[in-house]
Amino acid sequence: MSLDKLKLSKPLVTAMNDAGYISAKEIQAKTMSRIIGGQDIIAVGPEGCGKTTTYVLGVLMKLKYSTDEAPKVLILVPDGERVEAVIAEFMLLSKNRDLRIIGLYGTGGMEEEINTLLDGIDIxxxxxxxxxxxxxxxxxxxxxxxxxxxxxAEVIVKQGMQLPVAELARSAGKVQHLIFTTVVHDKLNLMIDQFMNFPVTIEVEDLGESKAETHALLLYQVPNFKTKINLLNLLLRDDEVFDKVIVFVNSRLTAQKLSNNLHAAKPGAVAVLNPLFFDEEGFDHIDDFKVTPEARVLIVANEGFSGLDLSGIHFMFHFELPEEKETFLSRAVKEGEEEVVAITFATDLELAEVRKIEQSLGKKIEVAALPDDLVIDKSVKVQAVKTRKETEDAPKGGGAYHEKKESNSKSYNYGIGQKAKMTMKKKHG
Structure with missing residues (x-):
């Protein structure tokens, strides 16, 4: 889309062209008129889709020259690096304009910062x-x-900074609220519900044109660690289908903890690769696991185990998402004709990493419904939150309501089997 369609001022269009922006991003096309119009917005999109530039343009369009001391715009980001990046984007697009802007992220004394603020600031x-x-x-x-x-916003929630965000928002009173995030989930909704009423949610996917050929990928969205354990135990009951399984976690300590919480019908059914303690059930080499008939489940810590030979293993679980998405991608991309099902468990706080993986793959990972007989751990209580979708009428009453996307509201349950059993038939056929 042409930049002219955004109806920006001529100086802003010139600044965009000078900065190398020759066309508008999808998220800018969908949100700019709403931002300029003063609506509350939750904008959802992957990294690199143009979220930061979108609100920078919106702020520069709306901000009028003023000699007021008090700021007109407050932008909250997770860390100092992001503070500097946002300020750099403002500077890039506000040439020939006297813009008063300050970054606050230090941990030391704040006297100088306060003096600068008292002198007068815009952003x-x-x-x-x-x-x-x-x-x-x-x-x-x-x-x-x-x-x-x-x-x-999803990073701010992951870092546990919801309280200061909500306190500052409530202290600001009646203002326009703009939330930019890669994913929306219950914990994020619990934060923004404290100060936003019926925001419009606008989402872009921007998955890219190239799609990687992958194994069969399934995603289970679960509330917490204990429910992950319950789900894995439930799925592994079917020993006919899941006869040889690799379960990936991020650390050897988690591998040890998980091995102690998995139900093994027979001795030696659950083992750890290179266990943390010498007296634990385990193997030093993956080949030993493959040739041991009684061993069904091998738990592997991502740390220190790259380039494993997974041939002959038809089911793998990512109990935790790897810290590096490349680790996941190396296992997900299909090589050869071998049929493999890769199943991922993700909590709300891990969904942002899932979105990054999907962006790299060029496609969404299929979401599987949780089994009806799964025991959901209630240690973390999640309340229903309300928000208004862009394409729907606002519901009656207060609060905000955020409905699941259709793609995240599957009614089928692959976990106990259809796709898994079909895969097994191909394997033995």
Whole structure:
């Protein structure tokens, strides 16, 4: 789409062209008029889809020259690196404009920051904890705030900074709220529900044109670690289908913990590759697991085990997502004719990593419904949250309601079997 379609000012279009932007991104086309119009928005899209540039353009379009001391825009990001990146984007697109902007992310004394704020500022880019600390020192005046932005919101939630975000938003009163994130989940909704009412949710996928040829990939979305254990035990009951299984975790300590919590019908059925303690059931080499008839489940820690020979293993579980997405991709991409089913367990906080993997693969991972007889651990209570979808009428009453996307509301259950059994038939056929 042409930049002209965004209806930006001529100086902004010139600045975009000078910066190398020759066309509008999908997320900009879908959100810009709403941002300029003052709507509350939750914008969802993968890394690199243009979320930061979108709100920078929106702010620069709306921000009028002022000599007020109090800031008009507060932007919250996860860390100092992101603070600097956002400020750099403002500087890139606001040439020939006297823009007063400050970054708050340090951990030391804040006297200099407060003095700069008192001299007068237009835009504050900050980490939630630092912004809250300065606010409590009466250095950050939110009385004239017009726009409250949270970028990389899913990372902020993962880092546990929901409280300062919500406190600052409530202190700002009636302002426009813009949330930018790679994924929406219950924990994120619980944060934004404290200060947003019926925001419009706009989502872009931007998966790319090239699609990798992969094994059969399935995704189970679960609330917490204990429910992952319950789910794995439930699926592994079917020893006819799951006769040889690799389960990947991130550390040897987690491998040990998981091995102690899996139900083994026979001695030696569950083992760890290179166990943490010498008296645990385990193997030093994956080939030993393959040729041991009674061994059904091998738990492998991602740390220190790259390039394993997985030939002959037709089922693998990613109990935890690897810290490096390339590790997952190396196992997911199909090589040869061997049929493999790769099953992933992900909590809300891991969904952002799933989206990055999907972007690299160029396709979505199929979501499987949780089995009806799965025991859901209730140690973390999740409340229903309300939000309004862009394409639907706003529901009656207060709060916000966020409905699952159709792609995330599957009614089938592959876990106990159809796809797995079909794969087994191919293997033995």
């Amino acid at each position: 504050v880019v900050a980490t939630p904890t630092r912004a809250r600390a300065v606010y409590l020192k009466l250095g950050l005046n939110l009385n004239r705030l017009q726009t409250f932005i949270v970028d990389d």
